[in-house]
Amino acid sequence: MNSDSNKSSLNGFEKSLPPEEYLNKINEVRTLLGPLTEKSSEFCSDSAITRYLAARNGHVNKATKMLKETLKWRAQYKPEEIRWEEIAREAETGKIYRANCTDKYGRTVLVMRPSSQNTKSYKGQIRFLVYCMENAILNLPDNQEQMVWLIDFHGFNMSHISVKVSRETAHVLQEHYPERLGLAIVYNPPKIFESFYKMVKPFLEPKTCNKVKFVYSDDNISKKLLEDLFDMEQLEVAFGGKNSDAGFSFEKYAERMREDDLKFYGNTTVSSTSAHLTNSDSEVSDSEMKHLEDKEDEKIKNGTL
Incomplete structure (x- = not known):
């Protein structure tokens, strides 16, 4: 088990299970995840898997699916950059x-x-x-x-x-x-x-x-x-x-x-992935959807949506 497994958790999820069952669930998720890249492996610590299990009430398959979606999102969105x-x-x-x-x-x-x-x-x-x-x-x-x-x-x-x-x-x-x-x-x-x-x-x-x-x-x-x-x-x-x-x-x-x-x-440089997402670029892309967004907002505020 990873060294961070002793971190305090969320809603006491791991404390609600016998230690062996808790570890089994973590290992089941790891098995279902399959081979991972080095970066994904770093993200999938025991404490991280515990959070996903807690979010899905201990359901291994649902937690694995949720975690896979996050790994896909992080690979594309690159929040660490x-x-x-x-x-x-x-x-x-x-x-x-x-x-x-x-x-x-x-x-x-x-x-x-x-x-x-x-x-x-x-x-x-x-x-x-x-x-x-x-x-x-x-x-x-x-x-x-x-x-x-x-x-x-x-x-x-x-x-x-x-x-x-x-x-x-x-x-x-x-x-x-x-x-x-x-x-x-x-x-x-x-x-x-x-x-x-x-x-x-x-x-x-x-x-x-x-x-x-x-x-x-x-x-x-x-x-x-x-x-x-x-x-x-x-x-x-x-x-x-x-x-x-x-x-x-x-x-x-x-x-x-x-x-x-x-x-x-280790640096303060904007990544090449995110460099093109300047404020002006974001504003232009947003303006294309602004009319629909304003209409949706108005419906919500009026209680008609």
């Missing part, structure tokens, strides 16, 4: 960034601000999300597999949401990053978002929905969730914490991400 310089424009407003602090369990924290959306590039937004996920995973401690999302709805309105991007986001996260989400805290959402969430819930796995918690700054009961989860001295003020220096600075964050690219990948 995305570099900061490619997606920096998407990051300018701090719509997604890795917080300086972790939660009390050592989990990486991604801060998300939907109202800070700054592009209409469907491809660009998804690649930025993937970059953020990959970076968050690389910064997880050895005993953790999951992360926390802090979603700040200050200044939000429905113009900040694209149904197309929301659907693809849910698909990428659920199918290719299973069991990576430990908890998603939806902070001060307006009533209009609550209605929207009810509409998009059918696109989400029940497990995912159970990890979404609504927290309101004027509700002491829901606020306690944050107090139990974070050191309030480290949490930024926007979420009721006491750290006034923890806000987003693009210049400082860009420096952190370049350092991470160098640390984890």
Whole structure:
């Protein structure tokens, strides 16, 4: 068994099975996967297979099929080749960034601000999300597999949401990053978002929905969730914490991400595969579908889809 098999897991999946049965399931998945490339083999650690098994409730064939789809996606999309310089424009407003602090369990924290959306590039937004996920995973401690999302709805309105991007986001996260989400805290959402969430819930796995918690700054009961989860001295003020220096600075964050690219990948160069996916290229391809997307968004917002 791989050395990382002792990592803490997801929903205690491996603890729900006798050790021998747990190992048998991992080995069954490996057998069904067949021969793998060196890069695919590196991705298919025991802990990775455990996440896919957990996502499919221990069903070996379903977990194997899901993992094969991810390996195919990673071979084509090459998420490990995305570099900061490619997606920096998407990051300018701090719509997604890795917080300086972790939660009390050592989990990486991604801060998300939907109202800070700054592009209409469907491809660009998804690649930025993937970059953020990959970076968050690389910064997880050895005993953790999951992360926390802090979603700040200050200044939000429905113009900040694209149904197309929301659907693809849910698909990428659920199918290719299973069991990576430990908890998603939806902070001060307006009533209009609550209605929207009810509409998009059918696109989400029940497990995912159970990890979404609504927290309101004027509700002491829901606020306690944050107090139990974070050191309030480290949490930024926007979420009721006491750290006034923890806000987003693009210049400082860009420096952190370049350092991470160098640390984890050995270079900060945009790959040849992704180099052609410039912002202008993404905008052009997006504009071809914009009319249909706008119509779909309007139907969702009006409750007619």
